[in-house]
Amino acid sequence: MDATPNIEDPINDKPMPLLEHLVELRRRLLYSMVAFLLMFAVSWYFARDIYAFLAAPLEGLLAQRPELQGAIIATGLTRPFLVYLKVAMFGGAFMGFPIFATQIWLFVAPGLYRSEKKALLPFLIATPVLFITGAAIAYYFVFPVAWKFFLSYFSGGGASGALAIKPQIDVNDYLGLVMKLLFAFGLTFEVPVLLTLLARVGIVSSKGLKRARRYAFVGMFVLAAILAPPDVYSQVALALLLVLLYEISIIVARFVEPKPVEA
Incomplete structure (x- = not known):
């Protein structure tokens, strides 16, 4: 800088x-x-x-x-x-x-x-x-x-x-599950904010996020299986939300990432 x-x-x-x-x-x-x-x-x-x-x-x-x-x-x-x-x-x-x-x-x-x-x-x-x-x-x-x-x-x-x-x-068990899911879904929706900020300061790029897409998707389904209840609906719902938010992050990162300086 x-x-x-x-x-x-x-x-x-x-x-x-x-x-x-x-x-x-x-x-x-x-x-x-x-x-x-x-x-x-x-x-x-x-x-x-x-x-x-x-x-x-x-x-x-x-x-x-x-x-x-x-x-x-x-x-x-x-x-x-x-x-x-x-x-x-x-x-x-x-x-x-x-x-x-x-x-x-x-x-x-x-x-x-x-x-x-x-x-x-x-x-x-x-x-x-x-x-x-x-x-x-x-x-x-x-x-x-x-x-x-x-x-x-x-x-x-x-x-x-x-x-x-x-x-x-x-x-106690019921409330623990409810609070865990509320925070899990709430923090999940912070993914675009985090990735966009990283793109804004040049740590990641939209092209890099695209290249890492397949690995990110696998990680999202694993994370959903850990955070969501053991029923398939909740796990798939959380995983698909993560995938959607990741794709949104790629689009937003393209607009906010630093543009390469032309020689």
Whole structure:
């Protein structure tokens, strides 16, 4: 990179020793922690409502199968309290995500040129939007199908003489799966942001992403198999979303990557 100052494209940074950079980093981490605690407090107040929202997809399916007489159970005296604590922590992290991203931006921005700030600002805005979009797709499209698939293996017994298999779903296990999937799909939608940023600074290129396409697709299906529930629908849905986002990243990278300097 050319070290010659550019008057038309100024940089608002000033020389800082390592200790001052560490102090600034600590300040940003402190602000992020305060934001998380505030969001945690709000989530704790609405913990029952948040829990009801997260449990709604399963509750609706159980209501359609009265023969199952299923219920979400808590194994242990302290488990309900710990469940609401987990819900509040999840809400704090989920709602605090835009603030965390903003603090990272404020830490990095002083070292960027004006043109770089203009180029990166849309990514800062897109990050929380894409994260929420991914989580919403998991909640409204993946959960109903996946939960219906799993419940299809339960039975209420009856004329067939088969022994009834009725669900007694541990609330901690259920919420753990729900939160894992929400964050997995949310982070999946950050793939275009990450790859586009890497292309913008010249670390990757659209041609390089095309060449690596076949290996990336294999890795995406492996990642989907790890993150998604063990039903084929959820795994394929997540893998196809990753593939689609990767293809979008290639198109966007073509427009934002540095153009080769003509001799």
